[in-house]
Amino acid sequence: MLTLFSRDHFTTLLDALTLTAADERPAIIFVATDREPEVISRGCFLRRISDRADALRGLGLRPRDLVVIAHDHSLESIYSFWAALLVGAIPSMFPTLTEKLDAAVYMSSVAELVRLSGVAAVLTSDDFAPALRGRVPCPVYGAAMLSSVPDEQPSSWAIASPPVPEEIAFLQHSSGTTGLQKGVALSHTAVLNQLAAYSDAIALREDDVVVSWLPLYHDMGLIAGFLLPLVQGIPLVLMSPFDWVSHPALLLRAIHDHGGTLCWLPNFAYNHCARRIRRRDSDGLSAATMRLFINCSEPVSDDSHHLFLERFAANGVRPEMLGVSYAMAENTFAVTQTTPGRPAPTDIIDGRRLQDAHYAQPVADTHADAQIRVSCGRSIAGTEVRLIGEGGHSIPDRQVGEIAIRSDCLLTGYYHRPDLQPFDGEGWYLTGDMGYQAEGELFIVGRRKDLIINAGKNVYPADIEAILNEIPGVHPGRAVAFGVFDAREGTELIAVVAEVAPADEAERHAIGRAIRQEVARQMMVTVSYVHLVGPKWLLKTSSGKIARDANRAKWLKEVAP
Structure with a gap:
């Protein structure tokens, strides 16, 4: 091999x-x-x-x-x-x-x-x-x-x-x-x-067997799957992503029938499987052969891991099977990976201090602003990771900065795009992702370009979207948050667009109220605009991710006051 x-x-x-x-x-x-x-x-x-x-x-x-x-x-x-x-x-x-x-x-x-x-x-x-x-x-x-x-x-x-x-x-x-x-x-x-x-x-x-439904035009599907x-x-063992989305039990059946040991999944897939696979469709199926389910390509949620574990414990899924990788096409695929055979490490931090001071301060799980972050693991061989602060210099552990990588598996360049130079003078590739390191483990916080600065606070849309996905009535994975500059207020205001099931006016009003209350309670920020829409309003990228910029543009064109 x-x-x-x-x-x-x-x-x-x-x-x-x-x-x-x-x-x-x-x-x-x-x-x-x-x-x-x-x-x-x-x-x-x-x-x-x-x-x-x-x-x-x-x-x-x-x-x-x-x-x-x-x-x-x-x-x-x-x-x-x-x-x-x-x-x-x-x-x-x-x-x-x-x-x-x-x-x-x-x-x-x-x-x-x-x-x-x-x-x-x-x-x-x-x-x-x-x-x-x-x-x-x-x-x-x-x-x-x-x-x-x-x-x-x-x-x-x-x-x-x-x-x-x-x-x-x-x-x-x-x-x-x-x-x-x-x-x-x-x-x-x-x-x-x-x-x-x-x-x-x-x-x-x-003797490993890879089981995958991932699209082949995305780095996780093309390289790992x-x-x-x-x-x-x-x-x-391969299946169509369209077949899997409609029949998620197909994945569990494939693992059972063919002795699957490795499977890569974006975070939403853990929720999709846990919520959409009916008990009668999973009865008698075993995932005990699995070595690793690897969470990749989206911000990793500790709640998603627990939901998946609780739902499929009877099918043989164990905590040590759940790994995490941080990956990107520019590095061919993986930058980091958690240790096989061990649950992905977690870090309990002060969410408000992370937001206000860009610092991941460890706290007890009983702390009022406790927030659980899941590690993406350590750098794979041949790949270096450093965190860069505002001045372009390396920063200490637990300080939030931009992730830069240097490796022997980086891209040659962007094809026929001489206007795009991916490396700095020392061969480092600036990812645009924000994160921090602690005891050698990498934790992802969000994307630099998506950062919302609301009344002096740095707000990561992914954190808001994680809250939205848990609100009853909102379709999980079908919500987006972004910033909208308001000249009168002199700051960015927070806008939310969420797809919901058909509902009457009272139900929609209740969902909107719940969105505002939960975001305010968990993040101490105010959502200024809530727009509830029907199925298929939100635009997604080719790899299935919510296209934040495209949806912001659509909202500004069709809805914005």
């Missing part, structure tokens, strides 16, 4: 262990609610990506061409990704149009970004190809054009132009309303360094 000890034996991603033997060991097991699992052996996987690589060559794709893959979550997107690597092209997973995205905005943004990035071709589903074909300035190919070779026929496993380790392997894209805001260019070397270090951090074993198992030659 790829570890820090064996790192020198791997040169590029095409050295992936899944590609080293055309045998019957499972590479991918695709599960769904409406059909039997589809088992893709290593031999089948090799044949299918070889066939598609032949098709790409026949369509004129050349080494170093940028290829966008815009499929629904399916095996076809996986085959296309590896086929592009085999051709020597640069693949980039890309979200297709869903009901979360505005069709007109999506199409125009994609067309502009495809033009600016010099995309050579877009690979997509047969259904979506006609709509996209007339909107982008490059060829668009449906799946049928890449899968015309019968699966039984032998095909060539040949690398026409072996990649250079320091060349760009693929692009990840930062979260945005289309998912193509900034192309994070990652070299083969950077990705392999990340996979080696992170595998060591989670104590990866040859896709590349890691295929490079390491361990089985990947």
